[in-house]
Every structure is written in C-alpha cells, then in structure tokens.
Amino acid sequence: MAAPKQTEKGERRRALLVAAAAELLAESGFDAIRHRAVAERAGVPLAATTYYFSSLEDLVSAALDRLAHTELADAHDCLARRDDPAEIVLDLLLGPRSRTDGLDAVLGRFERLIGSGRRPFLAGLLRAQRVEFDALLDEALTRATGRRPGPGEVRRLTALVDGVVLTALIEADPDPRAVGRKALHEVLESLPRV
Template sequence: MAAPKQTEKGERRRAQLVAAAADLLEENGFDAVRHRAVAERAGVPLAATTYYFSSLDDLVAAALDHLGGEELAMSRTCLDEHDDPSEIVLDLLLGPRSRTGGLDPVLLRFERLIGSGRRPYLAGLLRAQRVEFDAQLDEALTRAAGRRPRPGEVRRVTALVDGVVLTALIEADPDPREVARGALREAIAEWS
C-alpha cells in the first residue's frame, strides 16, 4: 500500500505514532511495539497505525530512526556545550538515559541493539546512523584524549566498552555505566 499524501494533520498524527512507538521500543524493547499498543500510547484510533505505516516493520524502523536521531541530537548538544567528553562517549555507547544510573537503561539499550541484528530490514538504517555516531564518537574521543583517534581506535573503544558492559550486565552490576567509565578512562590514559 502506498503511503497516503500527508496533510499537516496527517504529519502530526504520523509523528505521534512514531514517538509513541519509539517510547515503547525504548522502555520495553521490540516486542512492545505492536499496532494496538502504539495507537493506545499515541491516543489515536488503531486504524491509524496501518493507515500511516505499510507494516509493523515500517513502524518499527520509523521508531528506531526517531530514537537514534534523538540520541544523536542529545549527544551533539552535549558536544556543542563542551560537556565532559568521556561522559559523551558513554552517552553515545550506552545511551544518554544511562546517566540516570542503574541497570535498566543500559540493559534495554543493549537488548535493542542486539535485537536489531535479528531484523535485517533495519540494517540500512543502522549503517546510516553509524556514520554520524562514529563521527561524534571520534570528536568526543579527540576531546577526551587530546588527540585524534588513530585508525581503528574508535571501534576498539566501542568494543572495549561493549565488552565490559556486557560482563557487567551478566553479573547484574547495579551501575554498568560506572564500570564502563573506569575502562574508558584507563584506555584514554594509555593513549595520552
């Protein structure tokens, strides 16, 4: 089914649905994004989800794009305001909501990242987001270390943080961001 021609009201309704789906995705993962749940969260009729989106996959992709865009915008704002660059690196790798501390924001983000791998229709979107993500990560690491990362260092830092966080999640560490912060600071100190 072709997407309907958008009016101003239609664009607002579609945006409501995307925001509702993104909230559900962030709070409870992919399984929470269902037509009925999204419509209820958005406060619109159930039929709106199938009117504005050709499939549930289309709605999930729009939600993930919205969520990724929000997170990148938050990190960009922090970079522009010259926040602590190592904290921005952690925001990019663990999600800005991980600043609140605790296990849940980090666990949900990792579940979303891993779950994305089971959805091939998201691959192109994630690759596109990765370009901006890596650029911001490069900039934050440059500020944190006082020099530009050498080829491959951005990916090694990502792998290091992902690895220590995954271990922290397995061990049910109450603050995986703190564990990641320690590993990141050690790595940056070795570069300097």
C-alpha cells in the same frame, strides 16, 4: 500500498505514532511495538497505524530512527556544552538514559542492539546510524585526547566498553555505566595526547 498524501493533520498524527513507538522501544524493546500499543500511547485510532505505515516493520524502523536521532541530538548538545568527553562517549555507547535510569536503560540498550540483529530490515538504517555515532565518538575522543583517533581506534574503544559493560550485566553489577566509565578512563589515560 502507496503512502497516503500527507496533510498537516496527517503529518502530526504520523509524528505522534513515531514518537509513541520510539518511547515504547526505549522503555520495553522491540516486542512492545504493536499496532494497538502504539495507537493507545499516541492517543489515536488503531487504524491510524496501518494507514500511515505500510507494515509493522515500517513502524519499527521509524521508531528506531527517531530514537537514534534523539540520542544523536542529545550528544551534539553535550558536545556544544563542552560536557566531559568521557560521559559523552558513554552516552553514545550506553544511551543517555543510562545517566539517570541506570541498569534498566543499559539493559534496554543492549537488548535493542542485539534484537536488531534478528531484524534484517533494520540493517541499512543501523549502518547509517553507526556512521553518525562513530563521527560523534571521534569528536568526543578528539576533545578528550587533543588529537584525532587513529584508524580503527573508535571501533576498538567501542568494543572494549561494550565488552566490559556486557560482562558487568552478566555478573549482575548494579552500575554497568560505572564499569564502562572506569574502563574508558583507563583507555583514555593510556592514549597519546597532543
């Protein structure tokens, strides 16, 4: 089915649906994105979800893209405000909601990342987002150390923080962000500085 011609009202309605789906994704994961739930959250008729999106996969993709762009915008704002680079790295790896919502936000983030692997239609979108996230991680690490990270350094740091946080989740640590922060600070202290 061809995409409907977008009017101003149609663009607003589609944006409401994407925002509602992104909220549901952030709060409860992929399984929460259902036509009826998204329409109810957006305050629009149920038929709008199938009118503006060719499939549930299309809606899920739009929600994930919106959520990632919101998180990237938050990280850009933190960089512009000169926030602590380590906290920016944690926001990028664990999601900015992990600052305020703690364990639930971190669990949701990891569930979303792992759940993405079961949705091959998201692979291209996730690869593109990873490039943007890595560029911001590179910038935050540059600010933290005074030098550009070497080849593979961003990915190694990501793997380390992801690993210690996942272990903290397995061990039911109530503050996985604090565990990630500790590991990150240890690594940052060991990196050469300019």
